[in-house]
Amino acid sequence: MPPRMALEFPLMLRALPFALAATLLAAAPAPAQDTVKLGLVAAMSGQSAKSGEAIVRGLSLAIDEINGKGGVLGKKVELLVRDDESNPAKGVVAARELVQREKVAAFFGGLDTPVSIAIVPFANQTKTPFMGVWAAGTPITQNGAPENYVFRVSAVDDLVDVALVDYAVKKYGAKKPGLILINNPWGESNEKGLKAALAAKSLPYAGIEKFETNDVDVVPQLSRLKQAGADVLMLVANVAPSAQVVKSLDRMGWTVPIVSHWGPAGGRFTELAGASAAKVHFIQTFSFSGNPSPKATAVLEGLKKKYPEIKSLGDVTPAVGIANAYDAMHLTALAIAKAGSTEGAKVREGFYGIDKYEGLIKTYQKPFMPTNHDALSASDYIFTYFKGDEILPLTN
Amino acid sequence: MLTSAVISGLGLGSMYGLIALGFHVTYVVSNTVNFSQGSAMMLGAVLGYTFAITLGWPLPLAAITALSLCALFGAVIERTLVRPFADRGSNAWLMATVAGGIVLDNVVLFTFGKEPRGFPSVLATKPIDVLGAGVYPLQLVIPVAGIAIAVLLQLVFSRTRLGKALLAVVQNPDAAKLMGINVRLAITVSFMISAALAALAGLLIAPLYSVHSDMGTLFGIKAFAVAILGGITSASGVMLAGLAYGLIEALVTAYLGSVYTQIVAFSVVILALAFMPNGLMGRAAVNKV
Numbered sequence: 001m002p003p004r005m006a007l008e009f010p011l012m013l014r015a016l017p018f019a020l021a022a023t024l025l026a027a028a029p030a031p032a033q034d035t036v037k038l039g040l041v042a043a044m045s046g047q048s049a050k051s052g053e054a055i056v057r058g059l060s061l062a063i064d065e066i067n068g069k070g071g072v073l074g075k076k077v078e079l080l081v082r083d084d085e086s087n088p089a090k091g092v093v094a095a096r097e098l099v100q101r102e103k104v105a106a107f108f109g110g111l112d113t114p115v116s117i118a119i120v121p122f123a124n125q126t127k128t129p130f131m132g133v134w135a136a137g138t139p140i141t142q143n144g145a146p147e148n149y150v151f152r153v154s155a156v157d158d159l160v161d162v163a164l165v166d167y168a169v170k171k172y173g174a175k176k177p178g179l180i181l182i183n184n185p186w187g188e189s190n191e192k193g194l195k196a197a198l199a200a201k202s203l204p205y206a207g208i209e210k211f212e213t214n215d216v217d218v219v220p221q222l223s224r225l226k227q228a229g230a231d232v233l234m235l236v237a238n239v240a241p242s243a244q245v246v247k248s249l250d251r252m253g254w255t256v257p258i259v260s261h262w263g264p265a266g267g268r269f270t271e272l273a274g275a276s277a278a279k280v281h282f283i284q285t286f287s288f289s290g291n292p293s294p295k296a297t298a299v300l301e302g303l304k305k306k307y308p309e310i311k312s313l314g315d316v317t318p319a320v321g322i323a324n325a326y327d328a329m330h331l332t333a334l335a336i337a338k339a340g341s342t343e344g345a346k347v348r349e350g351f352y353g354i355d356k357y358e359g360l361i362k363t364y365q366k367p368f369m370p371t372n373h374d375a376l377s378a379s380d381y382i383f384t385y386f387k388g389d390e391i392l393p394l395t396n
Numbered sequence: 397m398l399t400s401a402v403i404s405g406l407g408l409g410s411m412y413g414l415i416a417l418g419f420h421v422t423y424v425v426s427n428t429v430n431f432s433q434g435s436a437m438m439l440g441a442v443l444g445y446t447f448a449i450t451l452g453w454p455l456p457l458a459a460i461t462a463l464s465l466c467a468l469f470g471a472v473i474e475r476t477l478v479r480p481f482a483d484r485g486s487n488a489w490l491m492a493t494v495a496g497g498i499v500l501d502n503v504v505l506f507t508f509g510k511e512p513r514g515f516p517s518v519l520a521t522k523p524i525d526v527l528g529a530g531v532y533p534l535q536l537v538i539p540v541a542g543i544a545i546a547v548l549l550q551l552v553f554s555r556t557r558l559g560k561a562l563l564a565v566v567q568n569p570d571a572a573k574l575m576g577i578n579v580r581l582a583i584t585v586s587f588m589i590s591a592a593l594a595a596l597a598g599l600l601i602a603p604l605y606s607v608h609s610d611m612g613t614l615f616g617i618k619a620f621a622v623a624i625l626g627g628i629t630s631a632s633g634v635m636l637a638g639l640a641y642g643l644i645e646a647l648v649t650a651y652l653g654s655v656y657t658q659i660v661a662f663s664v665v666i667l668a669l670a671f672m673p674n675g676l677m678g679r680a681a682v683n684k685v
Contacts, residue, residue, distance in 0.1 A: 045505075045510070046505070046510060048510075049510040050510065050511060183654070209653065209654050210654045210655060211654055212614075214611070214613075214614045214615075216408060216411075216601060216604055216605045217404045217407070217408060217604070217646070219400050219401070219404050220397075220400070220401050220404060220646050220647075220649035220650035220654070221649055221654050223397045223400060223401070223650055224397075224649075224650065224653065227397060239512070240512040240606050240608065243512075243514070243606060244605070244606075247604070250523065250530075251523045251530045251531065251532060252400065252523075252529075252530050253523065253530045267511050267512060268511060268512075268513065268514065271513065271514040272512060272513070272514040272606050273514075274514075274516075274521075
């Protein structure tokens with residue numbers, strides 16, 4: 001059961017300064033809005049809290065840079081953070097508050113695909129640009145709305161699945177992969193994607209097994225896949241359940257290559273899964289480690305300066321949240337500047353108008369088009385593994 | 397595949413059994429149960445982790461301290477969330493103990509942290525070979541510990557003065573009091589034993605799993621199903637039901653596939669209760685006048 005009750009307390013504390021500020025502002029004659037407000041709806045508490053922290057860091061660092069150069073439209077950029085507690089209903093309430101009361105020009109989303117999917121119709125209805133920086137669910141951007149206000153700088157499940165199958169075939173010569181997937185909508189979405197990607201290569205699969213977040217022992221599921229002749233495992237699950245798969249494999253003594261979605265990146269995978277954690281090759285959009293680009297060095301330095309608690313590369317895992325958010329914030333500022341306005345419809349056109357942006361993950365050329373709201377494509381993904389608490393890129 | 401499924405099933409089953417024994421102990425003494433059992437299990441693992449890993453205490457000391465603190469937690473639950481309601485003849489302790497568990501889960505979330513942590517153990521690093529299946533020694537320790545505790549409880553309740561005194565409390569509290577039994581203390585002690593059993597389950601499972609604030613929720617629910625299935629009044633029935641439930645889960649997953657696990661396992665619980673309303677080894681409540 002996701003935590004609920006005690007969360008009200010810190011939320012109240014966090015809201016207190018806002019409430020005080022609101023009272024003070026109400027007393028003074030209201031000044032014209034002198035900042036460009038942008039929102040974030042992400043998990044700031046609960047098991048995914050670390051993801052929210054990473055996003056805030058990426059966004060804040062970019063905002064400092066933008067404001068250092070005079071902001072956008074001559075105004076400073078201000079970030080308003082709301083906690084969705086990984087709960088879709090709370091996410092929608094937070095989005096409504098940001099859009100209708102705070103009148104944000106655009107807002108960002110968090111790690112959880114179900115939360116983002118719940119927010120999408122609201123963003124489209126109110127014509128407020130909603131920028132995904134983590135959740136990879138395909139329908140978030142491909143939502144079928146006639147006027148789509150949802151953009152994303154992150155991985156997309158369907159493309160990830162194609163990349164996972166490609167990697168399994170190229171690296172391990174997979175002929176009959178077995179699928180081991182978490183039993184939730186994310187696992188479901190990837191089940192479809194992986195099946196389609198396998199079908200496109202006319203590859204058969206050994207089997208599809210599901211397991212629960214709280215399963216202690218995945219040996220029965222894995223034994224089925226082993227008996228069916230799986231030669232590579234395709235894994236889709238968050239960090240703790242992914243670790244249970246690795247531990248169960250160890251116990252069975254089955255050494256099989258594991259190609260994984262980015263779940264393991266979400267926490268202390270090596271501590272949870274033990275030495276075999278390094279055998280799991282998983283997808284990322286970005287890694288600071290082994291990254292020679294001067295931009296990566298500069299951003300890492302900036303992060304260490306702004307957040308003294310960051311000392312080693314292990315403290316910025318997973319880097320995807322930071323990097324996606326950093327680039328997304330810069331792209332959003334460019335779109336607003338291009339639009340010359342904070343009005344949703346114009347900002348949306350502004351996104352299409354971005355020609356080139358030299359970002360952290362890559363140099364974006366025409367990142368958004370009316371037919372493509374995803375700035376990253378399969379060729380931007382990299383494969384990585386855990387060495388201790390650090391995520392390192394694989395060279396081939 | 398059969399061997400590994402059976403061993404998995406027995407290991408998990410005895411975890412369910414241990415937590416379910418906690419439901420049994422308080423039920424036979426006071427007709428109430430502590431629905432925060434899942435949280436007590438989590439607390440055992442979290443405290444064990446904190447003492448043994450974070451503070452680096454020797455494992456036996458860490459385990460004993462964690463178990464004692466969890467027993468204390470059981471006493472607090474009884475005094476604050478069960479007794480005030482039970483004394484008034486209200487059933488509100490039911491909701492109060494659920495709420496107590498949620499409060500504890502969230503307190504741990506904010507103090508222990510949000511990330512799942514790994515709890516290494518020498519008993520769960522090198523698998524040994526049992527009839528062709530790889531097994532951690534810990535997986536064999538768990539069922540042995542579970543069954544031993546169930547047998548011990550059964551003996552205490554049926555053979556010893558203490559056990560009889562505890563059972564007398566539920567039959568007729570007034571008469572028990574007249575016989576010189578400290579009724580209130582007896583009930584408190586049953587809640588302490590109950591929480592300590594769940595904590596023991598938490599400590600045992602932690603190295604096979606990860607330590608986090610909501611690790612006990614699902615175990616708590618399954619353990620209650622197991623307690624009812626076993627006939628909550630019989631310790632051996634409860635343990636047997638735990639083992640059976642764990643075996644069903646593992647075998648269904650191994651032979652039918654994981655999609656069917658929960659459907660089949662809980663359907664079996666419903667069917668079993670339809671045909672044996674008092675559980676496997678329970679007996680119908682008899683009101684002695």
